Amino acid sequence: MTTVEPAVHRRLAELAERRIELGETRGLPAADPVNLPMIRHWAEAMGDTNPAYTDEEFAAAGPHGEIVAPPAMIQVWTMPGRGGGRPAPTPIDDVLAALDEAGFTGVVATDCRQTYHRYLRLGERPVPGTRLSGMTGPKTTALGLGYFVTWVITWYVADEPVAEMMFRVLKFRPPERGPAAAARDPYPLRPAVGRDTAFFWEGVRQGELRIQKCAGCGTLRHPPGPVCPSCRSTERAHVVASGRGEVFSYVVHHAPPVPGLATPFVVAVVQLPEGVRIVGNVVECEPAKVEIGMPVRVTFREMDDEFVLPVWSPAES
Amino acid sequence: MYSLSGRTAIAGIGATEFSKDSGRSELRLAADAVFAALDDAGVAPAEVDGLVTFTQDANDEIAVARETGIGELTFFSRVPYGGGAACGTVLQAAMAVATGAASTVVCYRAFNERSGSRFGRPSTGLGAEPSSLGAEMSWHVPHGLVTPAAWVAMVARRYMHAYGATSEDFGRVAVAMRRHAATNPAAWFHGRPITLEEHQRSRWIVEPLHLLDCCQESDGAVALVVTSAERARDLRHRPAVVTGAVQGSGAGQMMMTGFYRGDMTGLPEMGVVARGLWEMSGLAPADVQTAILYDHFTPFVLLQLEELGFCARGEARDLVAGGGIELDGGLPVNPHGGQLGEAYIHGMNGIAEAVRQIRGTAANQVTGVHNVLVTAGTGVPTSALVLSTP
Structure with a gap:
């Protein structure tokens, strides 16, 4: 199929519009405060040997005066675990579910851009806020017909934004199986x-x-x-x-x-x-x-x- | 200069019935046809010392010799390139006889082409490190260009574009062949002529070719006995003297896929053969009373008429539309009905018909026959004969 039925498109577009208007929804705070053991594991796994993240003495003498977390860890602190309870609802959930229902069951991440406002310190507990920023489509892509869905997560400590992430996925209809494929x-x-x-x-x-x-x-x-x-x-x-x-x-x-x-x-x-x-x-x-x-x-x-x-x-x- | 012309003759012809399901092995068909040809000539199997067939034939010379009691052989040879081999088998036999390599050579072709392995089916099997043919096919098979009809259709389309020929021009060839077959009791389509309307209504195989542009698929076998012209005079029938026998391959030749050379509106390999044939025989198109043109697909009958010099380039459709290839036309083509009407025995049944026309014993006998032209499969390296009365 190379087009979206007008009624389906209208329903999806209206839902996205409403969720965008909803603005940001706060999620659950990080399960654990920012801590040295998780930083050490992450830094080792990534091969990041910067002592500012793991060496108390070195860090004390540095510009922060104490250990700070690698900024790129920001998602780690609030990512729901595999065995945990249900993650807090976000405005994205309904939109992705509606796309699945309309046959756009394929998903591929296309963009991810993170912005860091400051370093996180040990003991801080960031809280994510998620808002839908846009949905465009239908677009014909190499993977199939689909919609690009974009959202922004802002992490707060108290009410201070410490980092942001723009994330975009393509939800697509996997092509019908033709005789050649x-x-x-x-x-x-x-x-x-x-x-x-x-x-x-x-x-x-x-x-x-x-x-x-x-x-x-x-x-x-x-x-x-x-x-x-x-x-x-x-x-x-x-x-x-x-x-x-x-x-x-x-x-x-x-x-x-x-x-x-x-x-x-x-x-x-x-x-x-x-x-x-x-x-x-x-x-x-x-x-x-x-x-x-x-x-x-x-x-x-x-x-x-x-x-x-x-x-x-x-x-x- | 030494010439092969006139030194040898076809002294015997034999065939099985032409069917869609012979009910017997290909080796059995070969043996049946060889016996029929030897009996026709009045030659005993033990007198045969040479055998020639197509590389595509499944029956080894030694197997045919064993089944038929031929015994010792001093010459055996095969001709490659599918239906292009047909007249080439007679050339090989004639050269063997003329040089003394053998005295009596039987050419044969036997297959269950309808009930067994059908040529019209897509051929898609290609190996890893390819043979040269596999490499050639690899430029076409991946795109689904895998059947003889499709290969011919590609040239036919360009020919139509160049000269304004139409599907009806091709159809008139099919109608004429079926009309001839209708009065040939040995033809598969005996008593079953078609109209141009039926041709036009028949389903597409590969545009621009309709079903009725494509020859039938047949089970059967044909054998020919070649010996010296001198000896042939003493045998049972009037000899069909081999006045011209030529093989030819064009520059840049490929197997049915000559899409990369020239203007794609001719059959260069038949041009090579035509030059050689007229030179060897000392004849010209006007000296031929009837022609057996290899008609696996109708368009190539038009292209052959042009390559052989029976008309100018692009004018074959006028020759055909004017009735020129009909039994009462200026050049009756395939009085037996050709492969479209009689049977598809890879061109060998056409050589047998040429011999009958020389003898004066054909079902649709053309009057006053002295020279008959016969061609083999085109689009591939090909061959041709001129057979003459003694």
Whole structure:
């Protein structure tokens, strides 16, 4: 599915609006006051050897005059434990639950930015306050259609803000399992890759369309081979194609069924401005709209967890 | 200069019935066809000392020799590249006979191509460190370009674009072949002609090809007996003299996927063959009374007419639309119905038809036949013959 039903979008947007208006909700204070044992474990785990965090004498002589906690630990103090009771409700909960319900079950963190106002000292007990700052979408992303949800947590000691964190996630609808990507089954139409062709498939994995170039005479050649037929050089190099091309010929495959591909599908011979031709599928275009001379642009499609294939989409001329 | 032309002849032809399910092994089919050809020629198995087949054939020469009592062999050879091998088997046999490597050579092709392993099915199996063919296929298989129909369709589309040919132009070839098959009792489609409307209504296989642009799949076998022209004169039938026999591969040749060379509107390998054939035979297109053109897919019949010089580039559709390839046309093509109408035995049944046309015994006999042109599979390295009356 590539769009959100208008009613669903309206409900989500209204809910987010109300939660933003709610402003900040205070959570429970840190379960334990800022303490040396937790600082020591964290610093060791992180490889942070700054004695200002763990050496009483050193700290006493330093600018703070006492031990302080590493600022990046701020989330640690108030993070709910795995076995603990229910965390305090925040304005984010309802919004994330509503997105789950609407099918946006995928989640990936996209941004996290922390700001520190001052160091925490031993014995202090920070209290988090959480507010929803925004929800944007629906957006089409590589992962699927989704909404970006952003919130801000401010940590207070008494009523003094000591640190802030902006956190953003993408909640997305995992793409429906198409025939080409069913449960990431291995794509059955694998090329045989050998010494003479590995450079091409390595390039594809890196998002490059590589054309073999003779290091001897500079001739470009596709499909590639081990020897330059022009100058007999076996020194093989490559250039990266611009990614532009033009449909030189094409077919629409209807029958028989081809494993790994849903019919009908389009295969084209694409003429590259670099002077060589290459075969590939034309995607994101109705088969009936494909025509000879149509400008296309290469993109790279993951066919399974390992195999990437260059495919061609319509481009502006 | 030494020439192969006129030194050898096809003295015997044999075939099994053409079916969709032969009900017997491919080796049995091969043996049946070899016996039929030897009996047709009036040659005993023990007189045969050479065998030639396709690299794609599943029946080893020694196995065929064992089953048929052929005994000792002094020459055995295979021709690669799928259906492009057909006339090449006769070239190999003729060279063996002309050089004395053998005296009597049988060419054969036997398969259960319909009930067994079907060529029309996607071929997707590729190895790790590839053979050169595997490497070639690897530029096409990952994109689902995996069937002969699709490979031909790619060239056909460009040809249509270049010359304004249409699906109906291809359809007229299918209609003519089925009309010829309708009056050939050996044809699978005997008594079953089609109309252009039926062609247009048939389902898409790979656009721009409809189902009725694609030849059938068949079970069956064909065998041919090649010997010296001199000896052939003493055998049972009028010899079909091998006036021209040529193989050819184009520059930048690939297997059905010649998408990287030239303007993609011709069949360069058939151009190579045409030059050699006219030179060796000393003939010109006008000297041929009927042509057996390899019709695995209709578009390539048009392209062959152009490569062989029967018309100019882009004008084959006019030749066909004007009835030129019909039985009463200027160049009757595939009077037996071709592979679209009679059977798909990888082009070998077409060579047998050419021999019948020379003998004057064909179901749809063309009058006044002196020279018959026969071609093999195109889009791949190919071959062709001119067979002539003595």
